[in-house]
Amino acid sequence: MKFAHIADVHLGREQFNQPFRYDDYLRVFREAVEKAVKADVDFILIAGDLFHVSRPSPRTIRDAVEVLELPRRKGIPVFTIEGNHDKTIRETSVFDLLEHLGLVYTIGLKREPRRGEFQESKKLSENRYLVWGKVGDLEIHGLRHHTRWQLIRGDVNVLKALFKGKRGILMLHQAIDYLAKDTPYQDAFDLRLGELPDGFSYYALGHIHVRRTAEPSQTGLSGPLVYPGSLERTDVREASHLILYSARDRKPKVLENHEAKGFYIVEDFTPEFVGVHARPFYSVRVEGSSKAELRRKVEEVSSLIPRNAIAVITLEGVVKGGVSLAEFNDLLKDSGIRYYTFRSRVVGEAVLSKERLSEEELFTEWERELLLHLRVDPKEFSEGLSEFVSWLVERYRKGMPQAATIPKGETGEKTPKKAKVPEKAPKVREPEKTEKPGKEEKKHEKKPVPKPKNPTSLDAWLRRGKP
Numbered sequence: 160m161k162f163a164h165i166a167d168v169h170l171g172r173e174q175f176n177q178p179f180r181y182d183d184y185l186r187v188f189r190e191a192v193e194k195a196v197k198a199d200v201d202f203i204l205i206a207g208d209l210f211h212v213s214r215p216s217p218r219t220i221r222d223a224v225e226v227l228e229l230p231r232r233k234g235i236p237v238f239t240i241e242g243n244h245d246k247t248i249r250e251t252s253v254f255d256l257l258e259h260l261g262l263v264y265t266i267g268l269k270r271e272p273r274r275g276e277f278q279e280s281k282k283l284s285e286n287r288y289l290v291w292g293k294v295g296d297l298e299i300h301g302l303r304h305h306t307r308w309q310l311i312r313g314d315v316n317v318l319k320a321l322f323k324g325k326r327g328i329l330m331l332h333q334a335i336d337y338l339a340k341d342t343p344y345q346d347a348f349d350l351r352l353g354e355l356p357d358g359f360s361y362y363a364l365g366h367i368h369v370r371r372t373a374e375p376s377q378t379g380l381s382g383p384l385v386y387p388g389s390l391e392r393t394d395v396r397e398a399s400h401l402i403l404y405s406a407r408d409r410k411p412k413v414l415e416n417h418e419a420k421g422f423y424i425v426e427d428f429t430p431e432f433v434g435v436h437a438r439p440f441y442s443v444r445v446e447g448s449s450k451a452e453l454r455r456k457v458e459e460v461s462s463l464i465p466r467n468a469i470a471v472i473t474l475e476g477v478v479k480g481g482v483s484l485a486e487f488n489d490l491l492k493d494s495g496i497r498y499y500t501f502r503s504r505v506v507g508e509a510v511l512s513k514e515r516l517s518e519e520e521l522f523t524e525w526e527r528e529l530l531l532h533l534r535v536d537p538k539e540f541s542e543g544l545s546e547f548v549s550w551l552v553e554r555y556r557k558g559m560p561q562a563a564t565i566p567k568g569e570t571g572e573k574t575p576k577k578a579k580v581p582e583k584a585p586k587v588r589e590p591e592k593t594e595k596p597g598k599e600e601k602k603h604e605k606k607p608v609p610k611p612k613n614p615t616s617l618d619a620w621l622r623r624g625k626p
């Protein structure tokens with residue numbers, strides 16, 4: 160008996176909002192399925208997060224169908240569970256569609272019974288069936304992703320109750336503490352090792368995006384625990400290469416992360432890793448004590464990054480006045496690197512030092528404006544706020560991604576109307592106060608719309624599109 164164990168495909172994901180990443184995620188999925196078919200496996204497991212979202216686009220569905228047709232044509236069944244990314248509370252989901260087309264068999268709890276060449280079910284209660292896969296005598300059990308509180312309810316361990324006495328394979332999309340060390344799930348695991356039902360010959364897991372395995376001799380369980388990890392590099396922590404250029408180094412250090420991406424082909428419940436060609440992903444960390452030093456180092460490092468790679472460049476160090484990422488973006492625009500982005504962990508020394516710096520040196524124009532408005536007298540706040548909002552809308556209307564622009568109706572007409580309302584309020588108050596806001600208002604009107612000469616991370620955050 161030979162099978163393939165794939166997980167965390169995240170089909171449809173356009174990482175960094177880059178359309179070429181869609182193709183990358185699709186390419187490695189096709190590569191994995193092709194390699195599994197070529198290895199003549201008896202079946203394929205996809206342990207959750209086949210899709211990046213629960214309602215994939217028609218294009219993503221079409222691409223999934225095209226790839227899943229490869230094993231179907233060879234009569235190789237594909238068993239799957241829904242992960243946290245692609246599960247849905249809807250009764251009809253993309254998985255129903257794929258099942259209807261005979262491309263996958265989803266296993267777990269269902270409202271309807273299943274019976275067929277590759278599926279079996281047992282009635283648990285009214286409208287509740289446990290469905291599992293079967294290939295010959297082997298049973299493939301599993302459950303879609305659940306939160307910890309759904310699985311462990313006080314003294315009741317739902318998994319142990321559901322799979323008591325079951326044998327074969329258990330497929331789950333959960334983070335198990337024993338293998339979650341140094342992952343985002345280290346402190347947010349779903350299950351403790353001891354909470355897994357014993358008795359299975361193989362635990363086909365998904366959810367943790369790095370490759371992790373544990374032998375029965377380590378865990379005391381009846382079979383190995385296996386996370387193949389995601390097929391593509393989904394996070395900077397999964398980078399293929401690390402370039403370090405610290406303040407002390409005279410040259411940058413390139414370290415290769417030998418953690419290849421791929422999946423497992425399992426024979427007699429012994430997993431054998433099979434790599435796929437995920438795109439090279441460089442995590443670059445450059446440290447400097449001035450903008451000039453950082454710029455020089457970034458330029459030097461860029462020649463070490465292959466053109467087809469993705470690079471996440473983190474600027475570090477203590478730099479007087481901080482740095483603006485926009486200044487660095489231009490630096491590599493002719494480098495030919497497929498995609499790069501800068502992150503800053505630079506600490507602006509000025510903030511900490513005793514040196515007296517003016518507001519102008521510390522904040523961009525609009526940040527000063529924001530601070531000014533935040534300091535406004537609460538009684539005048541509504542007026543100040545609407546004025547500030549119109550100013551902000553004006554300031555950001557250009558350069559903003561379409562999804563984030565404010566509809567005309569709201570900026571064109573409503574804002575002035577709203578602004579008029581509080582105008583009456585100061586008149587009711589003592590005559591003293593009507594003078595001051597009047598003068599301030601004139602000052603604001605004279606000001607041209609400021610352009611950010613030196614956008615900061617706050618600025619970048621406000622300008623960002625939808626993730």
Ligand SMILES: [Mn+2]
Binds near residue numbers: 167208242366
């Ligand atoms: Mn995932």
